[in-house]
Amino acid sequence: MLSAAVSFALTAAGLGVAGLRAHRRRFLSATRWFAVALLPAGLYLTGLFPVARTIADEFGTWATELVFDPRVWTGIVLLGISVALLLTTRFVGRRGAVEEPQARPAAGRAPERPAVEPAQPRAAQSAPKKAAGRKQDDGLGDFADIEEILRKRGI
Known part of the structure; x- marks a missing residue:
């Protein structure tokens, strides 16, 4: 019986605070107080005490x-x-201090090349081509050392 009196007293006190908050036009706070005030009575009536x-x-x-x-x-x-x-x-x-071992690709990483070749100035475009004895530049000049290694190994 004592738990019923305490729970309903707490509910009444909470409802009083909610009423004061609503009177001061603090409706959001009043709604929160109202929700909390209903908890003791609800716990008692459901038998959860x-x-x-x-x-x-x-x-x-x-x-x-x-x-x-x-x-x-x-x-x-x-x-x-x-x-x-x-x-x-x-x-x-x-x-990144501990790295998981990853499988290496068979051919290695792909070489990094620009997606678009840089534009040449107009004067360079109108200049005559390289001498006939030299190879024409195919954009792979950076890989000359790799080609040399492959040639030495017979690949």
């Missing part, structure tokens, strides 16, 4: 065992180590 008491008793028992039982402390230490390891691997992985 005994459940809350059981939960509080179980939590108290757990807290008492936490202080005096070494097995619980061992579990807390293991949980702490687990969390520390997970967080460490997450931060180290983000920094």
